Amino acid sequence: MIPGITNAQGASLLLEALAQRGMRLTGPRRRLVEAIASQKGLFTAEGVHSVVPEVGRATVFRTLKTLVGMGLLCRVPMEHGAPRYGLASRLHHHHLVCVACGEVRDFVRPEVEAILHRLASSADLRVLGHRLEVYVLCAHCQQKEGACSALPLA
């Protein structure tokens, strides 16, 4: 669910992106993408499949993989439990993951890139990519003091 637009609009955006790359807009794809666009925050493959159980499991994984490969979804592995998927901004970004409610927020800190650039040039490395994930308790969840089911990577 992208803030500020409807789920249907979000689904259309994904479908357009698929069409632009020459992928066919099949029935299962449409329904699956609609289910994905309706998810709040991060979701699991299982979770989105349960919304459209008539779509085959293989198709669910295939489509998620395609969308991740296209940069439209992020895949966030967790230390315990299934990896989570989430709608991605198109640009490079990092993740703020609330370990209690699972909400994920993208953030950008150009300083991080600057640090890595300095690190690389001082050590004769070629940086190919990086991943920064920050595990937090969001403002909302700091009240509740609840349990968190799926701890992220420490």
Add this chain to the structure above:
Amino acid sequence: MIPGITNAQGASLLLEALAQRGMRLTGPRRRLVEAIASQKGLFTAEGVHSVVPEVGRATVFRTLKTLVGMGLLCRVPMEHGAPRYGLASRLHHHHLVCVACGEVRDFVRPEVEAILHRLASSADLRVLGHRLEVYVLCAHCQQKEGACSALPLA
């Protein structure tokens, strides 16, 4: 394999740490820890098991988990293929992973922590932890232009 000391010394360090926490120094544990201490860079559960195949598979995973839990090993998930394990320094650190040869180097950049601290206080978040992994081509591997079998998380 810890630079500057022998494998036997490295194994002893791990065994001491286990004993200090009241864990028994069993035969399988000794042989497994010896195999772990002899690994160069990152290794897979499968890889270390193949060195001591007489130790049960369950014991391999149990022991790796214990050592990770104690902070003596790091577990580095890869996008494709099995997660890698590596000897950890005790302090918080980040990872420089060469995607070609698999070599991993720990590094520390206090600036990263400073950035996250600022981020947290400005957004009313409680930071519980974070993970920064940088995927590089090391100086040595920039020559070879070889294939890399297991791409890390993009």
Add this chain to the structure above:
DNA sequence: CGCATTAGTGATACCTGGTATCATTTTATC
């Protein structure tokens, strides 16, 4: 040392996230 207690082991079966296969269906194009 000898024994009891208890942690640890490992064979087995099982679980989960995901993929290969492949006959069948559906889409896009002409």
Add this chain to the structure above:
DNA sequence: GATAAAATGATACCAGGTATCACTAATGCG
């Protein structure tokens, strides 16, 4: 509408890892 290529989904399979549980062995005490 015919055609060719892409997609689907049932099925079987794979890999990393865990639960079970009868058995083994490290430890600690007398």
